Amino acid sequence: MTPRISVLGAGSWGTALALLIARNGVPTLLWSHRREHAQTMAAERRNARYLPHAAFPETLAVTADLAEAVAAAGDAVLVAVPSHAFRATLELCTPHLQPEAGLMWATKGLDRTRGCLLHETAREILGPERELAVLSGPTFAAEVVAELPSAITVGASSEAFGAKIVSWLHNAYFRAYTTDDLIGAQLGGACKNVLAIAAGISDGLGFGANARAALITRGLAEMMRLSLALGARTETLMGLAGVGDLVLTATDNQSRNRRFGLGVGKGRPREEIHAEIGQEIEGILAARLIHELAGRKGVDMPITAQTYRVLYEGLPPEEAVRNLLLREPKPEWGC
Ligand SMILES: NC(=O)C1=CN([C@@H]2O[C@H](COP(=O)(O)OP(=O)(O)OC[C@H]3O[C@@H](n4cnc5c(N)ncnc54)[C@H](OP(=O)(O)O)[C@@H]3O)[C@@H](O)[C@H]2O)C=CC1
Numbered sequence: 396m397t398p399r400i401s402v403l404g405a406g407s408w409g410t411a412l413a414l415l416i417a418r419n420g421v422p423t424l425l426w427s428h429r430r431e432h433a434q435t436m437a438a439e440r441r442n443a444r445y446l447p448h449a450a451f452p453e454t455l456a457v458t459a460d461l462a463e464a465v466a467a468a469g470d471a472v473l474v475a476v477p478s479h480a481f482r483a484t485l486e487l488c489t490p491h492l493q494p495e496a497g498l499m500w501a502t503k504g505l506d507r508t509r510g511c512l513l514h515e516t517a518r519e520i521l522g523p524e525r526e527l528a529v530l531s532g533p534t535f536a537a538e539v540v541a542e543l544p545s546a547i548t549v550g551a552s553s554e555a556f557g558a559k560i561v562s563w564l565h566n567a568y569f570r571a572y573t574t575d576d577l578i579g580a581q582l583g584g585a586c587k588n589v590l591a592i593a594a595g596i597s598d599g600l601g602f603g604a605n606a607r608a609a610l611i612t613r614g615l616a617e618m619m620r621l622s623l624a625l626g627a628r629t630e631t632l633m634g635l636a637g638v639g640d641l642v643l644t645a646t647d648n649q650s651r652n653r654r655f656g657l658g659v660g661k662g663r664p665r666e667e668i669h670a671e672i673g674q675e676i677e678g679i680l681a682a683r684l685i686h687e688l689a690g691r692k693g694v695d696m697p698i699t700a701q702t703y704r705v706l707y708e709g710l711p712p713e714e715a716v717r718n719l720l721l722r723e724p725k726p727e728w729g730c
């Protein structure tokens with residue numbers, strides 16, 4: 396089997412996407428950075444650590460060799476590592492990429508080193524010609540693997556590349572929409588993780604449904620302010636990658652970011668919450684990077700700022716909420 400697509404990162408989302416594409420009949424190769432994990436997956440034909448109930452189809456192969464995975468991918472490489480590993484993974488990939496292979500990523504976050512968006516990192520490392528695309532939207536891995544209905548936004552550098560990606564992803568339970576707004580698709584996915592932590596904190600403190608709805612709505616307002624300042628379009632943030640993913644992760648306890656916030660709001664030790672979740676919590680790094688980016692761009696993001704202060708400066712969550720509520724009254728829109 397000659398793989399057409401290689402998925403880099405064998406956590407819950409990389410494995411779920413590899414399964415989706417392979418189940419659609421596209422030969423796919425899944426790379427894990429840990430040799431032992433790759434060997435176990437290859438032997439058991441499933442990813443016991445992250446998605447134990449999903450058997451791998453014949454169209455899905457596994458490797459621990461990054462050069463092999465990248466060189467083998469005739470159509471595209473799909474990066475699904477956490478954002479802190481995105482730049483390093485791309486740098487390792489570059490020498491092995493086939494000339495016509497496009498680069499997709501499903502990572503939600505910013506570049507830890509430069510604080511920039513991931514398409515800027517990809518352009519810097521891969522040059523101006525390479526086809527790029529980001530997958531973003533309300534998609535819990537476990538539900539996609541269980542073949543429950545889901546929809547996603549594909550932000551692609553060209554219509555042709557977007558259409559190819561849709562042909563790999565789309566099926567009766569997974570609907571893929573395209574856009575050329577990579578900035579909006581990425582910022583929706585990065586900002587909502589911070590806002591999901593904030594919503595979790597509010598619920599952990601015992602605040603009610605009113606507070607959660609206010610946080611989601613005003614969180615959307617600040618997500619949109621930042622995104623528009625960086626060149627995104629309103630409709631992207633009003634779509635799956637913005638409001639869709641924000642509602643999903645701020646309200647459902649499958650979200651690791653929300654669960655982390657719940658623990659913080661209840662005053663539990665951070666290490667204990669981390670250990671219990673045992674997976675990536677992207678909103679922690681994103682809270683710092685988005686707070687700094689908003690500062691550089693002069694964009695007001697009060698919920699992100701207070702979440703940053705709770706996570707990085709030891710501000711008690713109750714005080715963060717008071718700070719938000721006691722801000723000067725202002726019109727709902729336009730300031
Ligand atoms: N899970 C989901 O439902 C969704 C996740 N996402 C996004 O997908 C991205 C990946 O998250 P997700 O799969 O959920 O996270 P998980 O915590 O489930 O898995 C992360 C994976 O990345 C691996 N990893 C860690 N560091 C590196 C590295 N330096 N190089 C290569 N691999 C590394 C981990 O390996 P190890 O096992 O050794 O720790 C693990 O396999 C995140 O940006 C997330 O926001 C987007 C949509 C849905």
Ligand SMILES: O=C(CO)COP(=O)(O)O
Nearest residue numbers: 532533534535650651652
């Ligand atoms: O991005 C996700 C769903 O769209 C996953 O959210 P969490 O990382 O908060 O679990």
